[in-house]
Amino acid sequence: MASCFPCLSARKKEVPRSAPANPHTSSVPGTVARTFSFEELAAATRNFSDACRIVGREDGLYKGFLKSINQVVAIKLQHAVDPSGSSEQDNGEFLALALMMSGLRHPNIVNLIGFCADGHHRILVHEYMPFGSLEDHLHGSSPGKAPLDWNTRMNIAAGVARGLEYMHDKGVLYRCVKSSNILLGEGYHPKLSQYGLAEHDQLSAPAAITGGTWGTMAPETVMTGKLFPGSSVYGFGVVLLEMITGRRATDSPQDVEDRHLVTWARTMLKDRSQFRRMADPALQGRYPSLDLQEALEVASVCIHKDHATRPPIGTVVTALSRLAYDVDPPESSHHAAPN
Known part of the structure; x- marks a missing residue:
């Protein structure tokens, strides 16, 4: 499926990679702590x-x-x-x-x-991020809370990828990319929590991992305890799969083979006729079929077993910019998370 990745450049609904920040959540360059x-x-x-x-x-x-x-x-x-x-x-x-x-x-x-x-x-x-975490909205059980729609999910994915690209450009490693570390502000504008930063910040010296979440950690991190640039790309791919499928990274279904999202997804991704079955049922089929296919293709290359084969996060940003609309969802369709 990696060979299909370049075909994303043919899409027309592109937004600038340096999309403007939501006015309620924008950063102020040069601010001193x-x-x-x-x-x-x-x-x-x-x-x-x-x-x-x-x-x-x-x-x-x-x-x-x-x-x-x-x-x-x-x-x-x-x-x-x-x-x-x-x-x-x-x-x-x-x-x-x-x-x-x-x-x-x-x-x-x-x-x-x-x-x-x-x-x-x-x-x-x-x-403070008033709308809680992405995990709250994907897997929370608050009564009456409407699920995130497709456009909102793709906007969140593109924003998270931009944040990771910025960190990589700065030489900063992100220890654990997971839905609980992605916080949401007004308009469901996503921001990476700084609590997920690695203990060491230089990409030239892979950092030892002291914590993480099974199911979101890259294979090389599990095997060696080291963090590489491609490791956060893998974690991002898992989060993207969560947004597409509505499944947790690690769950406890009756079928043991379906427990790990990546294992289940890799099997399904081998057959494009299964793609619709992978979509979150909460979406009720409200997504463009081609967009679903392309989002799954992006996720597929991000979760490649070999970290050297995964695309640079900048390539992921370019691909997702064609799936994101950067349109804030109506406030009435969602509810802010408590706290």
Whole structure:
């Protein structure tokens, strides 16, 4: 199927690769991260109460309102420095992480607003994404919530690919591309959470993996514990399959062979007559047949077993730009996720 990938260039409904950001969620180039005191962040979260906890994402993640900047934010408790340890080294590593994050400014990456290195506390402050994660909308069970339509799914996919392309161009690795790390703002504008960044940022030195999700991690990462540029392309391919099929990356169906989305998809992708069966039933057939075929072709080359054979993320961006319309869905058709 990889041979079919170049044929995507024949499509006419192309949008610019550097599509403008949603006005409600755009980044401000050159923004410098602020410093916050622990007392200010504690006050914003009612002393980090359970009522302010953002459920279902990262541990230690809270929603708070910062009066000093008049903004609702997401506050991430990184860790408390061990007083008996090398606090100078810990502080240096944390500040280096904050500096790297603050330098990532793109419409499809969640902005770091500031940080706290007050005493033993190490806390990151990001912009708050009101519509929750892509996982919430694909696999959540909130009553009355309409499923994401085809156009919205393709817009999200194209935006995520642009964010990954920007990171690769900056020499930054993304540790775990998965639907829970893709956050949604107004108009379902997607942004990659910075909590999925790898511990090391240079593509020239593959980074050891300390965490991830089975089903979304590339084979080479599972086998060697290393991360390569093609590894995030694989993770993106799994997420694209999730959006197309409505299936989780790893599920627990009665048929063991269907448990892993990639294993199931590779079997189905061998026969184009099966493509319609792969579409999410929640879409109720409301998608262009040719677009479904092309989206599956993109996903197919992204999940190739050999990371060197997968396309560069820039090639994926070009292909998906022909499937995305960048039209915000009607607000009445979806509902914001809680928290």
